[in-house]
Amino acid sequence: MRKKWNFKLEFVGLFLALLWLVPFYLMFVNSFKTKREIFTSTIALPGLWNLENYIEAYQELDFLRTLFNSLFITITSVLLIVLFSAMGAYALSRAKSKFSSVFFYLFVAAMLIPFQSVMIPLVTVFGRFEMLNQAGLIFMYIGFGASLSIFLYHGALNNISRSLDEAATIDGANRWQVFWHIIFPMLKPITVTVAILNIIWIWNDYLLPSLVINQPGKETIPLKMFFFFGEYTKQWHLAMAGLTLAIVPVIIFYFFAQRAIIKGVSDGAIK
Amino acid sequence: MRAKSFSYWLFLAPVLIALSLVVVVPMLLGVYYSFTSWNGIVTGSFVGLENYTNVFKDERFMDALWFTVKFSVVSVIMINVIGLSLALLVTSHVKSSKLLRTVFFMPNLIGGLILGFIWQFIFIKVFASIGEIIGMESLQGWLSTTSTGFWGLVILMSWQMAGYIMVIYIAYLEGMPKELLEASEIDGASTVQRFRFIVFPLVAPAFTVSMFLTLSNAFKLYDQNLSLTGGGPYNSTEMVAMEIFQTAFTQNVFAYAQAKAVIFFIIVALVALIQVYFNKRREVEM
Numbered sequence: 139m140r141k142k143w144n145f146k147l148e149f150v151g152l153f154l155a156l157l158w159l160v161p162f163y164l165m166f167v168n169s170f171k172t173k174r175e176i177f178t179s180t181i182a183l184p185g186l187w188n189l190e191n192y193i194e195a196y197q198e199l200d201f202l203r204t205l206f207n208s209l210f211i212t213i214t215s216v217l218l219i220v221l222f223s224a225m226g227a228y229a230l231s232r233a234k235s236k237f238s239s240v241f242f243y244l245f246v247a248a249m250l251i252p253f254q255s256v257m258i259p260l261v262t263v264f265g266r267f268e269m270l271n272q273a274g275l276i277f278m279y280i281g282f283g284a285s286l287s288i289f290l291y292h293g294a295l296n297n298i299s300r301s302l303d304e305a306a307t308i309d310g311a312n313r314w315q316v317f318w319h320i321i322f323p324m325l326k327p328i329t330v331t332v333a334i335l336n337i338i339w340i341w342n343d344y345l346l347p348s349l350v351i352n353q354p355g356k357e358t359i360p361l362k363m364f365f366f367f368g369e370y371t372k373q374w375h376l377a378m379a380g381l382t383l384a385i386v387p388v389i390i391f392y393f394f395a396q397r398a399i400i401k402g403v404s405d406g407a408i409k
Numbered sequence: 410m411r412a413k414s415f416s417y418w419l420f421l422a423p424v425l426i427a428l429s430l431v432v433v434v435p436m437l438l439g440v441y442y443s444f445t446s447w448n449g450i451v452t453g454s455f456v457g458l459e460n461y462t463n464v465f466k467d468e469r470f471m472d473a474l475w476f477t478v479k480f481s482v483v484s485v486i487m488i489n490v491i492g493l494s495l496a497l498l499v500t501s502h503v504k505s506s507k508l509l510r511t512v513f514f515m516p517n518l519i520g521g522l523i524l525g526f527i528w529q530f531i532f533i534k535v536f537a538s539i540g541e542i543i544g545m546e547s548l549q550g551w552l553s554t555t556s557t558g559f560w561g562l563v564i565l566m567s568w569q570m571a572g573y574i575m576v577i578y579i580a581y582l583e584g585m586p587k588e589l590l591e592a593s594e595i596d597g598a599s600t601v602q603r604f605r606f607i608v609f610p611l612v613a614p615a616f617t618v619s620m621f622l623t624l625s626n627a628f629k630l631y632d633q634n635l636s637l638t639g640g641g642p643y644n645s646t647e648m649v650a651m652e653i654f655q656t657a658f659t660q661n662v663f664a665y666a667q668a669k670a671v672i673f674f675i676i677v678a679l680v681a682l683i684q685v686y687f688n689k690r691r692e693v694e695m
Contacts (some may be wrong), residue, residue: 144502144503147498147501147503148503148505149496151498151499151503151505151506151509152505152507152509153459153511154495154498155505155508155509155512155513158512158513158515158516158568159512161524161527161528161531161568162527164527164530164531164535165527168530168534176534179538180534180535180537180538180539181538181539187647204444209514218423222423222424222427223423223424225420225424226420226421226423226424226425228420229416229417229418229420229421230421233417237573241421241425244428244433245428248428248432248433250674250677250678250681250682251432251436251540251674251678252625252628252629252650252673252674252677253629253650253671254629254631254649254650254653254654254670254673255434255436255439255670255674256431256435256439256670257435257653257654257670258439258442258449258663258666258667258670259434259435259436259438259439259442259667260431260435260658262449262663263430263434263435277427277430277431278431280423280424280427280431281427281428281429281430281432282431282432283429284424284427285426285428288424298598300609309544313416313420314416317420322659323590331497338517338518341520342520342521342522342523342632343520344520344521344522344631344632344635345631345632345654359520360522360523360632361524362521363509363522363523364522364636366637367526371529374530375532377526377530378530381523381526381527382525385519385523385534388518388519391518392511392515392518396511399514399518400510400511400514400576402516402593403517403573403576403577404576404577404579404580405580406582407576407577407580407618407619408577408581408618
């Protein structure tokens, strides 16, 4: 009886998985169709798998450059968030004082502030100092990414015994050496979580780049996608090819790192 | 390390400066500006609560707020029901468990803006062509009415977030002591009873976390709203985050938009704290 039940579940599961993939299927097959073909048959496979839409979308999106911008901003921001948050959390966890607990709660409380509440002054202040550019954007990501990252690192650091710090200090290591050679390597599992959570939101963020990046040629993928799609809503075949191009890097990343990603997300939510 | 030492401040400085300049200072400035007639360039005069009283008379804002509340309630229920069901499904000894997790989670890696565009295509083109084939008039012109726009957003969000919530429920389900379930099975508890009295209480903390995440995501939704319906038709599917953006950057009334943003912050903070408070209390009782 058990076996039969499982078979049914298996069937339900696979059916749901197919259902989940339908939007991607529709995007993919329509990206090969002509304008006319999308109109006459939206669901069927394309008559000809021709790549013309891709070539045009690739050029319109200035795809390589846009991809590079996204990679540059995401990687730089995440590296700095990881380094600075680990350092900050290390200070907060090792020096127990009033300062430390005030700062810690400040970081945690900042998580409750929706972006829209700081958006307008943020843009005007950064505008005044001519920081509405890639460097300004990366700086902002550090500020917005700090809260959750500090919170996660702080929890992990409290589980690392201080006697390690002391032993290393006695052996003649200074603060930075203790942190960099002993503590930071021990934080590797939580670093993976912090990095993954930040990669996901920074890579996909649209609103902040739309406010900060004004120079042509500096757009990230979501930003470029927005303008691209707006121009091509009547030309669905190009729009679908553009969306598929935008998704491919993510799918490749997911393919290689899926275990770490799913684990990172669940660890991030539990701690 | 002591709080007074130089290295303490050196370690803390980068992240503290970033948070201060990006969150703390803009927040304080924003609260100050919301009491003035600031236009983005000139601070203007102090107007007291005028901006705030105007917000409550602003029909477009109140409509957006009401739409956001309705959307949040419906999508939180949908996402949690689907997310928990998927979690129960993939943890129940199905062979394709790994594959299923990968598939259900996938939408979360792709940005809300892009997902919104994909679904825009589905609702407008694919629905229309299915409607033509099976002769259902009601499938034409999806997203062009307020109610289909509402359900479009709910469907998009459920499809996207259920996999994320599933991952959280899985973590708690897998941490559940197996002996409890086995013992109850031997004692003759039915599936429903086991779910009601064992599984459900044990995943209660997951519910707190996932409800916090879904609720705050739904309340702050912007990208999907922008790319799926763009707020249309006639701003009727516009949510609070988007309404504030429009007030600030399309109509250029900065101080007024900022007052809305402060109200938005208070609502989000209250909803989040009340929700956590009640869920935590429920957890303790169980």
